Amino acid sequence: MREPLISARGVTVRFGGLIAVNGVDLDVHPGELVGVIGPNGAGKTTFFHALSGVLAPTEGRLLVAGEDLTGRAANEFANHGVARTFQTPRVFRDMSAGDNVRFGLAFAGRKRRHARDAFDNPAAILELLGLGNAAGVPAGGLTPARQRLLEIGMALATRPRVLLLDEVAAGLTHAEVDATAQLIRRVRDELGLAVIWIEHAVRVLMNYVERVAVLHQGEKIADGDPRKVAKDPAVVEAYLGEELPA
């Protein structure tokens, strides 16, 4: 089997006495689109913080394309091709949408020039996201939904090989979610990315990913084909009361 692009091995994150993420293993290969679901407080976002270097894990290792980056700063992760979005959009509000994308190109994207040149200019990235007409608009003035799209654009500007999406579909209409999912698949196929997509709304995610991992109270309780995972007794119990799509 090919080498995973990103590999979490026994990743544990503790905040004092609280264990937010507990010994999670996850390997994602090039071209894979993996969903991560879990009830509130399952540790999804904390796990992402660890995967993107924002938060160093208390225990465990993180490998990007075989290189151990455990404990390195977030910019090192970005320079090695790990890009992420944030659940609450964290665009540079006073900069224009174009400059927000330019920012990623100027730093991690510049270091990773060798990677590919599919999206080497802000206009192409904004066009892809349907934000072509917003290039000159201050990012803070965009609707939350469009700020979420811009977050994806900022991440793509770093020329990633691993794309971490934190609830990009939250607050979108059904049609918008569908369009975003198509977009993510298209980018993944064109660039051969490994994509990990967190979503709180299970139903949304299950339709679009080929593999899903379930976090519950910081632990990974299932990982595999969405249809099988949905029937897993442990998963059903974790989502007590919530109906899962078969």
Add this chain to the structure above:
Amino acid sequence: MSTDLRRILVLLVAASTALATLPWLASDFMLSLALTCLLYVGLAVSWSMFSGATNYLSLATSAFFGIGAYVTAWGFESLPYAVVVPLGGLVAAAFAALVGAAVLHLRGAYFAVLTFGLGELVRHAITYAEKTYAKTVGRVIADPPESIDVYLTVLLLAFLAVAVCATVRASRFGLALAGIGADEERAQTLGVNTRRTKILAFALAAFFAGALGAAMAVRWTYIEPASVFNPFIGFQTVLIAMIGGAQTLIGPIASAVIFSVMTEMLRLQFPYAYLITLGVLLILLVLYLPGGMASLFRRAWKPNA
């Protein structure tokens, strides 16, 4: 180089060349006033380059200024003025890099308080060292340079501070600093080495404060820690930059000139009136114009923005 930056630099060279003729045209009083203006232009612009862009409120200007002054106090007998001044800047920058590496992970009030404490720490350390080892509380600068030389040196430093700040603002380094100011963690996830960027900018700003301290030290003839580590120099720098608009280039420059002139005019007649004016202005600005005076003009230029 962008056309904007080139235009700024051309303008800057022209203004500095014109100001360089002042010693032969103006009275002693005017020259001394111009010197104060230039000192605060250099301090406020270099402070803004780091603190204005990153929102790390540094109160360490006094510490860097005092370190520069002490480099002159210690080295002036054996080294020429032209060597002592850049040396003062380099020592202050090295000190800033060292301290920055240790404290630049702190933000907000913690960083401000820590940098303020830094000035006090250096002041007391030097006082102690001088008393214990040199058996002195102050040092006399014998045979200081001509006031024309001091003026031209400070002019050169102010020119360099503005030129460097303008260049930084137009560069990737400046973009990284702006990103740190807007959302440091986000900037980091986009590949900015935030730690290195902050330390570099902090040290660069300290270089100018230190060099200006070293250049100005010869004006006092008698140097003691209490006068060169005067926290007022640091506060005044911060106030000037914030009142002018620390996110802009022109704001701190204009504000430095206005307030230096105001100080000189008011200080003799009403020693405290100028401080009251400054205080009231600061309160009003924080309340109604958080972007500083410069945002007033920007608003006037772009009514729809």
